[in-house]
Amino acid sequence: MRNAEPVQPSAESADDLAELARQVLAGDAKAMRAFLATAAVPMLSVVRRVLGSGNPEAEDVLQEALIGLLDALPRFRGESRAVHFANRVALFTAMAARRRWRTRTRWIEDHGLDVSDVTDVTDPDASLSPLEATIANRRRQALRRVLDDLPTKSAEVLAMHFVLGYRVEEIAAALGVPVNTVWSRLRVGKEACLRRIEKDAQFTDDLARRKG
Amino acid sequence: MNISCPQALLGVRRTGQLSSEEAALLEDHLQSCTTCALWESLHDDFAKGGRPQAADEQLIANAVEGAFSARTGRAPRTRRSWTLAAAAGLALAITGGLASAGIWIYRATHNTPTAPTAAPDRPTTRKIQSQPRAPEAATPEATPAKIAVPVAEQLTVAPAARASARERAVHRRVGAAEAQPAETPLDLATLFASANEARRAGQAERAGELYVELQRRFPESRESLLSLVSYGRILLDRGQPEQALAQFERHIKAASGGVLVADALYGKARALTALHREADARRCWNELLSRFPDSIYADTARAQLGQGPGAKP
Numbered sequence: 001m002r003n004a005e006p007v008q009p010s011a012e013s014a015d016d017l018a019e020l021a022r023q024v025l026a027g028d029a030k031a032m033r034a035f036l037a038t039a040a041v042p043m044l045s046v047v048r049r050v051l052g053s054g055n056p057e058a059e060d061v062l063q064e065a066l067i068g069l070l071d072a073l074p075r076f077r078g079e080s081r082a083v084h085f086a087n088r089v090a091l092f093t094a095m096a097a098r099r100r101w102r103t104r105t106r107w108i109e110d111h112g113l114d115v116s117d118v119t120d121v122t123d124p125d126a127s128l129s130p131l132e133a134t135i136a137n138r139r140r141q142a143l144r145r146v147l148d149d150l151p152t153k154s155a156e157v158l159a160m161h162f163v164l165g166y167r168v169e170e171i172a173a174a175l176g177v178p179v180n181t182v183w184s185r186l187r188v189g190k191e192a193c194l195r196r197i198e199k200d201a202q203f204t205d206d207l208a209r210r211k212g
Numbered sequence: 213m214n215i216s217c218p219q220a221l222l223g224v225r226r227t228g229q230l231s232s233e234e235a236a237l238l239e240d241h242l243q244s245c246t247t248c249a250l251w252e253s254l255h256d257d258f259a260k261g262g263r264p265q266a267a268d269e270q271l272i273a274n275a276v277e278g279a280f281s282a283r284t285g286r287a288p289r290t291r292r293s294w295t296l297a298a299a300a301g302l303a304l305a306i307t308g309g310l311a312s313a314g315i316w317i318y319r320a321t322h323n324t325p326t327a328p329t330a331a332p333d334r335p336t337t338r339k340i341q342s343q344p345r346a347p348e349a350a351t352p353e354a355t356p357a358k359i360a361v362p363v364a365e366q367l368t369v370a371p372a373a374r375a376s377a378r379e380r381a382v383h384r385r386v387g388a389a390e391a392q393p394a395e396t397p398l399d400l401a402t403l404f405a406s407a408n409e410a411r412r413a414g415q416a417e418r419a420g421e422l423y424v425e426l427q428r429r430f431p432e433s434r435e436s437l438l439s440l441v442s443y444g445r446i447l448l449d450r451g452q453p454e455q456a457l458a459q460f461e462r463h464i465k466a467a468s469g470g471v472l473v474a475d476a477l478y479g480k481a482r483a484l485t486a487l488h489r490e491a492d493a494r495r496c497w498n499e500l501l502s503r504f505p506d507s508i509y510a511d512t513a514r515a516q517l518g519q520g521p522g523a524k525p
Contacts, residue, residue: 029284032280032283032284033276033280036276036279037272037273037276040272040275041264041272044264044268044271044272044275045263045264048263048264049258056518058271059271059274059275062271062272062275062430063274063275063278063279063282066275066276066278066279067282067283070279070283112329136253136257136260138255139250139253139254140257140258141256143254143258158422162251162255162258163258165226165255165259167223167224167226168223169223188252193254194247194250197250199403209242
């Protein structure tokens with residue numbers, strides 16, 4: 001089974017990022033540039049997964065996330081790998097950006113246009129047929145919509161689970177909340193996701209065609 | 213999903229730590245439980261999505277420069293911007309090597325003199341505030357008319373849609389290039405950034421003009437070297453394979469081992485194919501495969517050579 005972290009650095013490189021983080025905290029401006037360049041690659045991956053891979057705001061959101069990472073760095077205590085810390089900052093920044101963006105564009109959808117549909121581009125994946133790629137896209141879009149609409153705490157848990165690939169115990173540790181709380185929020189999110197998918201008649205048709 | 217669904221096993225499965233008995237139990241369950249199968253599919257969907265590509269190197273470099281400038285108050289550095297782009301490309305090309313790229317920059321910056329800074333009144337990247345942006349009210353009618361840049365009319369914006377931050381950035385940068393008086397030539401960094409922005413905004417003609425100007429005025433610069441690949445792609449898309457081929461060949465010759473050589477070889481092979489020079493194209497696909505067997509173009513090269521996507525060269 002594939003791990004959900006797409007750009008998985010080696011243990012050595014993870015230590016390198018943590019070491020750079022320490023130097024940034026010590027006030028080394030040159031280390032800051034290297035730290036940002038190192039963290040930016042996995043963070044862009046997270047940003048794209050949240051916004052949709054064809055979203056033209058990715059660069060702005062990545063920059064905002066990098067600034068957010070620098071701001072959050074004093075709170076990094078080394079309990080997790082530095083790259084996971086950076087990915088969480090990217091996740092929450094992208095979710096917030098997407099909510100802002102959705103607010104602006106919701107009116108377009110009221111006029112029959114689906115902005116998220118046109119900005120989600122599936123990465124080339126030779127293992128998927130065109131139909132499977134379409135279905136995968138629809139599943140991603142359904143989850144993103146749910147993330148837009150859910151209460152923030154449930155949305156964060158749902159996103160950490162599916163977008164970052166965290167297990168429940170890992171989410172609980174990262175957020176500092178009991179495991180049962182995570183299960184509860186995750187259940188709320190999953191139920192909302194199921195409702196969204198069930199409402200998508202086209203998605204259901206695609207599934208039926210695939211099964212057929 | 214119901215109470216009997218082995219949800220904990222689903223999480224452990226992704227770590228590869230299930231026993232064979234547990235794995236078999238879970239497989240049986242996934243065959244019969246469409247809801248759990250859906251969650252597994254969602255995990256896979258997001259694991260596959262969003263991977264940065266080689267073409268993202270400039271985007272990453274821009275974001276890094278913007279964040280660095282916003283935090284330090286320093287103007288972005290032209291040469292360093294190229295270095296960051298190269299490092300990002302390197303990190304993208306080598307899975308697991310992203311930190312090495314950053315470390316390389318760090319060590320390089322500690323051992324080499326700093327590059328001259330760009331003129332502070334003409335930064336190559338925009339700065340944004342570190343504070344989260346306040347939620348913007350849904351006033352779609354407000355923005356397009358407020359974008360007072362010369363290029364605004366040329367970009368297609370939905371009549372009542374609010375322009376995205378990305379669009380505004382494109383307007384600013386490309387607009388800055390167009391607004392320059394003829395007697396005030398753009399500096400190298402601005403020229404390169406403007407050309408890239410125009411290309412990404414789909415303004416191929418404008419991007420081509422800027423790349424040509426860049427190559428003419430700064431022929432020895434690293435930006436000029438990179439622009440050969442970008443402009444080559446534009447020419448290829450425009451149906452000018454002969455001119456595109458010249459761009460790609462110049463890059464391959466000048467950049468002995470740069471991050472875009474694989475891209476240039478890929479473009480060269482496509483240009484040769486378009487020119488019906490099949491034997492030359494075949495040699496080029498072979499060179500691409502032998503020099504960059506793990507590049508994102510390797511499967512295409514194998515397919516072109518009739519070796520099948522999974523075959524080794």
